[in-house]
Structures are given as structure tokens and as C-alpha cells.
Amino acid sequence: NAGVTQTPKFQVLKTGQSMTLQCAQDMNHEYMSWYRQDPGMGLRLIHYSVGAGITDQGEVPNGYNVSRSTTEDFPLRLLSAAPSQTSVYFCASSPHTQSSYNSPLHFGNGTRLTVT
């Protein structure tokens, strides 16, 4: 198993550009999520999905869109990038929702995004 795969590893955007961060998992996990990590702030939840066709907002959803058309894929879209979105983005998955019993979260290796 490859686990959780994120692409690209690095990306530089200009303000106003759009892009999609890709995330795929091969563990047949129901739950997938996106976090951003900023210096000194830990990780914060952007969006999550409890299954194909179902998405919901986390703590910091503004400026980001997601969709979940398959169990395996959970892309994160930035429609109009802003310098405040400069961050490291992590995708994560688990067998069941985080409110469920015994559902450890598995992370991808992250995408480092810089918006100039």
C-alpha cells in the first residue's frame, strides 16, 4: 500500500491564480480530511469528508473548495490564491470518522505552497 499520496510536493503561485492539490489513498478509508500547518499554530482542519459524495467544513474553510467523487480521491481547490494561504497542506485519512472508536489518522507527506 502506498498509503496517502499528495501531489505536488511544492508549489509557487501568484496571487489570484487557481490550483488543485491532489490527495489519494489506497486503504479504502471512509474518512478523509485536509489540514493546514502554519508556524506556531499546529494543524487546523480545512475540510473533511465522511464518504464519497459527502463533504463538510472544518475550522478554516474560507478560500478552499473540496469534492469527493470517489472513495480514493479528495482534491483541495484554491480558486483565487492569496498570500494568507501560504502554508503546508496535509491530507489525512482514517477507516472511520474521527468521532468513531479506534480510528487513527494517517497523513500524507504534505504540499508546501507559497503564494506571492
Added chain:
Amino acid sequence: GIQVEQSPPDLILQEGANSTLRCNFSDSVNNLQWFHQNPWGQLINLFYIPSGTKQNGRLSATTVATERYSLLYISSSQTTDSGVYFCAVVPPGGGADGLTFGKGTHLIIQP
């Protein structure tokens, strides 16, 4: 929302030393996990431990849910233990279904 505080924020030890990292949380939880972020930025799940004690090699963790804290013990530290250790929780009922993270403990193990 729930508050997660980790201490100490920074810790520098010599190889072979033991350490205890603490995580306090402000409300009851039904999910608590410990993660290690290595110097290359990878996040590794160490423990899923909403209550009780678990051990995995030189690492062990204890969560006392009634007193709202968790401890991560690292024995006989190695340089590969360096990195940031995060505690993350989910409170029961309502809100977004995801982890709330503490700000982490930055551990440096010197040879």
C-alpha cells in the same frame, strides 16, 4: 471550542535520556492521538489513546480522561526521536468531525 495545551514547548536532551511530554485538554474527549513530525515534515501516528495506557517499544502513553490530560513517555532517547510531538483530540458531540491539535513540543536529542 476545546483547548489543547502541550508542555514543555521546547525540550533539549542528551541521547539516552528519558522524557515526559504532557497534553492538557479543556473538555472531555472521545478521541486522543499523539503524532510525531520528523525533521523532514512527515507526520507519523504514534498512539490512538482516548483513555488508558499503551506501549510501543521505547514509547508509551497514558491518558487520564477524568483529569483531562495525557502523557507521552520516551525512554532511552535516540537522535531519531527529534522532531515535534503533537497531541490532538476530538470532543464528543457536535461540531466539525476532525482533530483539534495542540501547538506541539519541539524535542531535540543531541548525540
